[in-house]
Amino acid sequence: MPRDSGDPQENRIFFGGPIRTLRDGLSVVEAVGVRGDRIAATGSRSEVERALTTTDGRRPRPFDLEGAGLLPGLVDAHVHLENLGHRLGLLDLDGVDSLEEACRLVAEAARGLPPGAPVRGGGWSKSRWGDRFPTRHDLDRVAPGRPVALSSKDGHSWWLNSEALRQAGLTRETVASPGADIQRDESGELTGILREYGGDFAWEEDRQASPAAAAALSAAKLRRAVAEANRRGLVGVHDMEGRDALKGLQTLAADGGLNLRVWMYVPGLVLELLAGVGLESGFGGPYLRLAGLKVFLDGALGSESASLLEPYEGSSDRGLDQMTPEEFSRIVARASAERLAIAAHAIGDRAVRCAVDAFEAHRAVWQAAGLRHRVEHLQFGHPDDIRRYGRLGLVGSMQPIHAPSDRDMAERHWGPGRCASAYAWRTVADAGAVLAFGSDAPVETCDPLQGLYAAVTRRHPKDPGREPWRPELAVTPLEAVRAYTVGAAWAVGAERERGTIEPGRLADFTLLSEDILARPDDPSATGEILLRTRVVGTVVGGRLVYDGRTGTQASGAE
Ligand SMILES: [Zn+2]
Numbered sequence: 001m002p003r004d005s006g007d008p009q010e011n012r013i014f015f016g017g018p019i020r021t022l023r024d025g026l027s028v029v030e031a032v033g034v035r036g037d038r039i040a041a042t043g044s045r046s047e048v049e050r051a052l053t054t055t056d057g058r059r060p061r062p063f064d065l066e067g068a069g070l071l072p073g074l075v076d077a078h079v080h081l082e083n084l085g086h087r088l089g090l091l092d093l094d095g096v097d098s099l100e101e102a103c104r105l106v107a108e109a110a111r112g113l114p115p116g117a118p119v120r121g122g123g124w125s126k127s128r129w130g131d132r133f134p135t136r137h138d139l140d141r142v143a144p145g146r147p148v149a150l151s152s153k154d155g156h157s158w159w160l161n162s163e164a165l166r167q168a169g170l171t172r173e174t175v176a177s178p179g180a181d182i183q184r185d186e187s188g189e190l191t192g193i194l195r196e197y198g199g200d201f202a203w204e205e206d207r208q209a210s211p212a213a214a215a216a217l218s219a220a221k222l223r224r225a226v227a228e229a230n231r232r233g234l235v236g237v238h239d240m241e242g243r244d245a246l247k248g249l250q251t252l253a254a255d256g257g258l259n260l261r262v263w264m265y266v267p268g269l270v271l272e273l274l275a276g277v278g279l280e281s282g283f284g285g286p287y288l289r290l291a292g293l294k295v296f297l298d299g300a301l302g303s304e305s306a307s308l309l310e311p312y313e314g315s316s317d318r319g320l321d322q323m324t325p326e327e328f329s330r331i332v333a334r335a336s337a338e339r340l341a342i343a344a345h346a347i348g349d350r351a352v353r354c355a356v357d358a359f360e361a362h363r364a365v366w367q368a369a370g371l372r373h374r375v376e377h378l379q380f381g382h383p384d385d386i387r388r389y390g391r392l393g394l395v396g397s398m399q400p401i402h403a404p405s406d407r408d409m410a411e412r413h414w415g416p417g418r419c420a421s422a423y424a425w426r427t428v429a430d431a432g433a434v435l436a437f438g439s440d441a442p443v444e445t446c447d448p449l450q451g452l453y454a455a456v457t458r459r460h461p462k463d464p465g466r467e468p469w470r471p472e473l474a475v476t477p478l479e480a481v482r483a484y485t486v487g488a489a490w491a492v493g494a495e496r497e498r499g500t501i502e503p504g505r506l507a508d509f510t511l512l513s514e515d516i517l518a519r520p521d522d523p524s525a526t527g528e529i530l531l532r533t534r535v536v537g538t539v540v541g542g543r544l545v546y547d548g549r550t551g552t553q554a555s556g557a558e
Contacts, residue, residue, distance in 0.1 A: 010035060010036050010542075011033065011034070011035050011040070011052040011054075011060035011061065012033070012034045012052075012060050012061045012062075012063055012542065013031055013032070013033050013034075013045070013048055013049055013052060013060040013061070013062055013063065014031060014032045014033075014034070014063045014065060014070055014509070015030060015031040015032075015045045015048075015062070015063070015064065015065065016064040016065040016066055016067065016068075017065030017066065017067050017068045017069055017070055017511075017515075018069045018070070018515045018518075019031070019032055019042075019065075019069075019070040019501065020069065020070070020071050020072075020481075020501075020515075020517055021042060021072070021500055021501040021502060022071070022072055022481070022482060022485055022486060022499070022500045022501065023500045023501070023502055025478065026478060026517055026520055029042045029043055029044075029501070030043065030044045030045045030048075031043065031044065031045040031047075031048040031049070032048065032070070032501055032507075032509075033048040033049075033051055033052040033060060034060075034507040034542045035052065035542075036507075036542060037286075037506060037507055037541035037542045037543075038503075038504060038505065038506060038507055038542070039501060039502060039503055039504065039505050039506070039507050040052060040503060041503055042501060042502060042503065048060075063544075065511065065536075068511045068512060068513055068536040068537070069511070069512045069513075069514060069515040069516065069517075070501075070509050070510075070511055070512075071481065071485065071509065071510045071511075071512065071516075072485040072486075072498065072499055072500055072501050072508065072509065072510070073234075073235030073236065073485070073498070073508030073509050073510050073538070073539070073540065074233055074234055074235065074448045074481075074484045074485060074510045075234065075235060075236040075237065075238070075261070075484060075485065075488035075489070075498075076229070076234050076236075076237045076238070076437075076438045076439050076441070076446050076448060076451075076484070076488075077237075077238045077397050077436035077437060077438035077483075077484075077487070077488045077491055078238055078240060078376060078397055078399055078436075078438030078439065078440050079229075079237045079238070079239055079240070079438060079439060079440070079441045079446055080239065080240055080241055080440075080441065080442065080443075081222060081225045081226075081229075081237060081239045081241060081245060081249075081262065082218060082221050082222055082225065082239075082241055082244060082245040082248060083241070083442055084224075084225040084228065084229075084441045084442040084446065085220070085221030085222050085223070085224040085225035085226075085228075086221050086442075087442040088221075088224045088225065088228055088442075089120075089220075089221060089224060090120050090121040090122065091105060091106065091109045091119060091120065091121025091122075091150070092121060092122075092123050093105065093121060093122065093123040093124040093150065093153075094122075094123030094124075094125075094153060095123075095128075096123075096124060096128070097128050097129075098128075098129060099129045099134055099138060102124055102129075102134070103138055103139070103141070103142045104142075106119055106121075106139060106142050106143055106148060106150075107142035107143060109121070109143075110142065110143040110146060110148075113146070115145070115146070116145065116146050117146060118146060118147040118148065118149065118164070118201075119143055119146065119147070119148040119149075119150075120149055120150075121149075121150050121151075122150055122151035122152065122153070122155075123151075123152075123153050124150055124152055124153060124159065125152065125153040125154075126152070133157075133159075133183065133191065133193045134159055134192075134193075135185075135191045135192050135193070136159075136160060136161045136162050136164075136165065136190070136191060136192025137192075139159070139160075139161035139162075139192065140161050140162050140163075143161060144163075145163065146163060147160070147161065147163045147164035147167050147201070148160065148161040148163070148164055149164050149201045156195060156196055157193060157194065157195050157196075157197075158193070158194040158197055158201075159192055159193055160192045160193075160194065160201075161192060162192070164192075164201065165190055165192060167201075168201055170182065170190060170194075171190070172184070172188050172189055172190060174190075176197075179196055180194070180195065180196045180197050180198070181194070181195040181196060181197075182194055182197070183195065214244075215247055215248065215251060218244045218245065218247065218248035219248040219251045219252060221248070222245065222248045222249060222252055223252065223257060226252070226257075226258065226259055226260045227546075227553050228446065229260050229446055230259055230260065230538045230540075230545050230546040230553065230554075231535065231538075231546055231548075231553070232445075232446055232447045232448060232449075232535060233448060233449070233510040233511075233512065233535040233538050233546075234260065234446065234448060234510075234538070235260065235261060235508040235509070235510065235538060235539070235540045236260055236261030236262065236263070236488070236498075236508070237260060237261075237262055237263070237438075237446075238262075238263045238265065238291060238343075238397075238436075238438065238488070238491070238492065239262050239263065239264050239265070240265045240294050240343070240376075241264065241265075241266075242266055242267050245264070246264055246266065249262055249264070249288050250288065253285065253287050253288045258287045258288065259540050259543075259545035259554055260287070260540065261286070261287055261289075261498075261506075261508065261540070262287065262288050262289070263289050263290075263291035263492045263494075264288070264289070264290055264291055265291050265292050265293060265294040265343045266290070266292075266293060266294065267293070267294060268293040268294060268295035268296075268331060268342070270293070271293055271331060271334060271335055271338075271340065274290075274293070274338070274340060275334070275338040275340070279340075280338070280339040280340060281339060281340050281341040281371065281372075281492075281493065282492075282493055286506075286541070289492070291341060291343070291492045292335075292340050292341030292342055292343055293331075293335060293340055293341070293342055293343070294343045294345065294376070295323075295328065295331060295342055295343070295344050295345065296322040296323075296344075296345045297321065297322055297323065297328060297344055297345060297346045297351040297354050297355060298319060298320060298321060298322055298345070298346060298347055298348050298350070298351035299319065299320050299322070299347070300347060301347060301348075301379065301380075301406065301409060301410060301413055301414070302406075302409055302413075304317060304319060304413065305319050305320040306319050306347040306348035306351065306379070306380065307319040307320060307321045307346075307347075307348040307350040307351040307354075308348040308349055308350050308380070308414075309348075309349045309350045309353065309382060310418075312413050312414070313412065313413055313414065313415045318350065319348050319350070321350070321351070321354075325354045325357060325358065328344070328354055328355070328358045329357070329358040329361055329362070331358075332358040332359060332361075332362050332366075332373070333358075333361075333362050333365065336362050336365040336366035336369060336371060336373075337365055337369075339369045339371065340371075341366075341371045341372050341373055341374070341492075341493075342373045342374070343373075343374050343375075343376050343397065344373070344374070344375050344376065345375075345376045345377060346375045346376065346377065346378065347377045347378075347379045347380060348379075348380050349380045349381055349382040349385065349418075352375060352378060352380070352381040352382065352385050352386075352389075353382060353385050355375050356375075356385045356388050356389050356392070359373050359389075359392055359394060360388060360392060363392060370493065371493075372394075372395050372490065372491055372492065372493055373394055373395070374394060374395035374396070374397045374436070374491055375389070375394065375395075375396065375397065376397045377397070377398065377399065377402070377440075378396050378397070378398055378428060379398075379402065379406075379410075379422060379423050380410075380414060380418065380421070380422055381421065381424070381427075381428070382421070383421050383427070386421065386424065386427050386428055386431050386433075387431050389428070389431060389433055390428065390430070390431020390432035390433045391431070391432060392433075393432060393433065393434070394433050394434075395433065395434050395435075395436050395487070395490070395491040396425065396428040396429070396433040396434065396435050396436070397436045397438060397491065398423070398425050398428065398435060398436075398437060398438075398483075399437065399438050399439055399440045399444065399451070400423075400425065400437055400451045400452070400454035400455035400480070401439060401444045401445070401450055401451050401454045401460075402423060402440065402444065403422075403423035403454055403458060403469060403473075404454050404458065404459055404460035404463070404466075404469055405444060405460060406423070407469040410422050410423070419470065420470070422470070422473075423473065424473045425437075425455065425473065425474075425475055425483075426472065426473040426474060426475055427473065429475060429479060434487050434490050434491065435475070435479070435482075435483035435487045436483055436487040436488045436490070436491040437451055437452075437455060437480065437483035437484050437487070437488070438451070438488075439451055448484055448510075449461075449512075449516075449530050449533055449535075451484070452477075452480050452481065452484070452516065452530055453527055453530040453531065455474065455475055455479075455480040455483070456474055456475065456476065456477050456480050456523045456526050456527060456530075457471070457474065457523055457524065457526075457527040458470060458471045458473060458474050459527065461530070461531060464527065464531060471523070474523055476520060476521075476523075477516065477517055477519070477520050477523070477526045478517060478520050481516065481517060485498075485499045485500070486499040486500060487499075506541065507539060507541060507542040508539060508540050508541065509537075509538075509539040510535070510537075510538060510539075511535070511536040511537035511538070511539065511548070512533050512534070512535060512536060513532075513533055513534040513535075513536050513548075514529050514530075514532065514533040515529075516529055516530055516533055534548060535548045536548045536549060537549070
């Protein structure tokens, strides 16, 4: 192998644990060498060492895995990154067992904020606190001089302090709208509890925010989300968001603080604007790229707005279409001709059929353009449509954790018969589609280990004792890991750059405490391994951006 003449500080060798390249099946190499942000060599430790030693004898910097497993970096193929950062910034009172503890957490949150800034959060449940509603006075004591607004766990009540009531313009004279309740004490004073009030609160701080301040707020949320993703072992995400997130991500990328590869799917309504300036899927830089357009075909199962071929169980309702098949077909034709990929949100079987019909009708155009159209969620496809879908070689963008989370709701709304093909990643893969797995964070956690667990066991990692839900629809551990690596790369046309460990590809790795592919034929053994697996490190572009052994996070560019 030729010797390297570059700066040895830039050359590194990773060794000392099972390194799964995903190049062919389960093969393992002893070492991987990195030069700059790319993989330079793989093989035995001595081979890689030799390949990365400079002509004047300087050897690559060693990185001993100390038994940890190294995989191609995991990518979450469906997140809402800015929204995840927003949620992470909220005070989480879920599971808090007493009013005193809740107030202590509010005081702690307030101490970390600038004067006057609101404390926002939620998740409280009065059933844990003797079933009495708290009051504004509890909050006034611990967070004076700033608004506090906390939503209940079920989302049907708000708990506000006096400053929040004042800024929201709520007084003892305020009359609640029909169906809502503004709680009062015996003397008619507001208690701070609003029931079925709806909406969110915008405080003076938000209303007065200049565009620059709004951008700074968005960047702060994204920084939090990027740190969380790295902490979970993610090297990249496919982000389904719009203007604010894109502006914030550009700020982070320019500052060198974007330690995550982000592919953006922007709202479909900007199709003509993108076409007008000639932007195509793939436009961007090494950390931030335009992936395509997100289009909604239906709603969600829980709200009975997923669009179905046959009515919901015990109902005559078939859900809500977000557009007609003709409209979607027109969008696919136009986007394909402009080299823009479509990510179509389709949950119900009628929405999935609408997607498959349009993709099939215009296949000649998008196949010639090398585009990767995809369906997001694909939770209830009719078996006939899944077969057609697979034949087209499209991407099935699915979120494994949804299945064990939604199983009871799915059986109730869709019925046991139809659930034989629900959240059916096995069937989607067998039909010939490429799986790309994700989380839909913050709807679910972005932890890929939990997603992998759900994908191979059809169980929820928080409830591993429950019988699996339709285990025949599981994929193998290798297929599941490929859906977070090779599949996620293919979904955005980046398969030559990433997804496997081989020379020339980007040096993005996920380091895990266990070899999660050690028991490839045994889903339950793999499940047990996954439950005890911890993230040891996250490497993006050859740099350790998260060190799980010390809990340290890189702050930005080196
Ligand atoms: Zn989503």
